[in-house]
Amino acid sequence: MTVEGTTERVLRLLALLQRRPSWTATELAAELRVTDRSIRRDVERLRALGYPVHAAAGVGGGYQLGAGTRLPPLLLDDEEAIATAVSLRLASGGTVAGAGEAALRALAKLDQVMPPRLRAEVGAVHGAMDTLVGPGIEIDHELLVTLARACRDAVRVRFGYAARDGEPRERTVEPVRLVATARRWYLMAWDVDRDDWRTFRLDRMRDVTATTWRFRPRNHPDPAAYVQRSVTESPYRHHARVRLRAHPDQVRDRIPPQVGRVEADDEDGWCLLTAGGDDLNWLAVHIAALGFETQILDPPGLREAAARLARNLTAAAGPDADTGPA
Template sequence: MSQTTQRVLTLLSLLQQRPVWTGPELAERLGVTTRCIRRDVERLRSLGYPVSATHGSGGGYQLGRGRELPPLLLDDEEAVAVAVSLRWAAGGTVAGASEAALRILAKLDQVMPPRLRSEVRAISDSTETLVGAAVEVDGEVLIRLARACRDQVRIRFAYAARGTEIAQRYAEPVRLVATGRRWYLLAWDLDREDWRTFRLDRMSEVEPTTWRFVAREHPDPAAYVQRSVSQAPYRWQARVRVHAPAETVRELVSPSTGEVSVIDDGSCRLEAGADDLEWLALHLTRLDLPLEVEEPVELREVMVRTGTRMRALAGGERPEPPA
C-alpha cells in the first residue's frame, strides 16, 4: 500500500471518529500540510465519500451521507464483529435477511486477512445457538414500519388477529419491539382510540400514508409489549408472589412468558397469562422456588390436584381421575 493511500485511509478513519475536524487539526494528526489535506479530501470525494467543507468559526471538514453507499473502512475489531454478526443474522427472523447476510459475508470473507478469518472461524466453531420456534417476518414490512415510526406518519394495514378474520387497521406507529421469537409494533389504534400491539407476522398490505402526526405521550414500548404478550392474549391472568429476588426469577422466566416486579429484596411478583391452568401450574413448579398464588383461585386448586397426582405417581399409585 502506497504512503498516499495509507494517509487517505487514515484521514477517512479520523473523519468517522468526530463530526467536524479543522484543516490544521487534520494536518497536525497526519503530519502534512493543509494543502495536502485538501488534495486528500478531493481523493475521498472521487471515491464517493461526501466530505463537506465549511469556513469560518466552527467550520471544518465533515463526513456526510451520500446518495450511494461508499466503501467502508473497518479496523480489525470492527471487521471481526461485523463478520460474526452476519453469521448469526443468517439464521434470523427477518425474511430475506438470511440471504443478504450470506452474500455480504461472502464479500467480506473474500477480502478479510487470513488472521482475521481464523478469529471469526474460531468464534463460530466454539459457539452453539439454540434455535427456538421463531416466526419469520417480511423484511419489506419491517422497513416500512421502521420508516413510519421514524417519520411519524400514519399507516394502514390488514391484520389477522387470533381467532378473527382479517380486518383493516389504521394506526400511528411508535416503536418496533423484538422479543427474540417475534416482532411487535406498538401503535395508537385510531379506530379503537387506545394503545395496541400488533404482531408483524400477522400484518399485510402495510402502507404508510401522507398524514403526519404529533407523537403522543406513550407507555414504555418494551414493557407494554411484554405485558401484552405475557398476559393480555390469554384466558387466565395469574399473580404469584415468589420468595426469591427478582433477578433470580428473571433468569428463569422469559420476558415473553411473564413479567417480574420487585416487592422487596427477598421476594417479587410474577404476572403471567395462560389458556391452560395446568400448563401454568407445571411451569411454576419448574421454577423450584417457594411461592404463593395470589390469583386466580382456580390456579391454586389446579396446583393442589397436580401435586396430588404427582405424589401418587411417585409412589406407584394410580391417581384418581380428574373430576
C-alpha cells in the first residue's frame, strides 16, 4: 500500500476511535478491511503523532482513545470544521482577555488547511455576519481557568471582592458554576461566612486563590436562573413586577436575560415580567415601549410614574391628536 493510502487509513482509524468509546481489533479490521496486524501498526502510528490510544486485553477489551499530555492534531469533518470556524469568529469579539487574539490565530491556522470548498462556505458565513461588540468587561483567562477548576474539583476559593459601596472585603466561597451574560461574567457560589448562596462579578474579584479545602457539593438552585434573578433585581433600588398580555417568548425577544426575567402567568395569554431599575420614570418608559397591554403590580410608585408619563405624552401630542374611536 502507498504512503498516501496508509495515511488515509490511519485518519479513518482515528475517525472511528473518535466515534465511540471502545473498539475491538476485529471490529476495526472489519471496518477498514485490513488485518488485525495492520490495525496494531496503525495504532502505533497514531501514538507516534501524540494520540493516546489505550489498549485493554481480554474479554471486553479493545482500543480506546484517551486524553494525553499534549494536544495532538485534530480531525474534523466538514460540519465540525465550519462550526469551529464560525465559533472562533464569534470568540474573537468576546469578553475574555487575550481570547480574541488566540481565536484569530486559531482561525488563521484552520483557514490555511481548509479545502477550497469549505473555505468558500465559511467565507460566505463570515461575509454575511458582523459581531456587535458592546461595553463588555474583559476578564483575565487565568481567572476563568482558576474558578472553572475550583468548580470542577469542589475546592473552596478565597478572594478580595469590591462590594457595590466600593469597600473591599475578603470572601471565602464554595464555587458551583460560572455564568456569562452578554456583558459580564458571574460566579454562583455558597458564601461560607454568610451561610447563603451569592452571585459575584468576576471583574470585581482580586487575588483569587483556590485552596486545598475540598467541600461536599450542596443542592443548589439553577445557576443560570439564580444569576439572572440577581442581576435583574438585586443591584437596583426598585423592583418592578408587571403583567403583560403577550406570550413569554414575545417578551423575551425584546428583553435581554440580564435586564428582566419573564415567566408564564397563571392566566392564559399573559406573562409576568420582573425587572429592576434605579429610576421609576425610566422603568415606566421602557415598559410602555414594549407595546403590550400592561398591568402594573409593584411598586405603587411605578403606577404613579406611568400616569405621569401618560399625561406628558397626551400633552405632547396636542389638543388635535387622534385619540382613537370614541
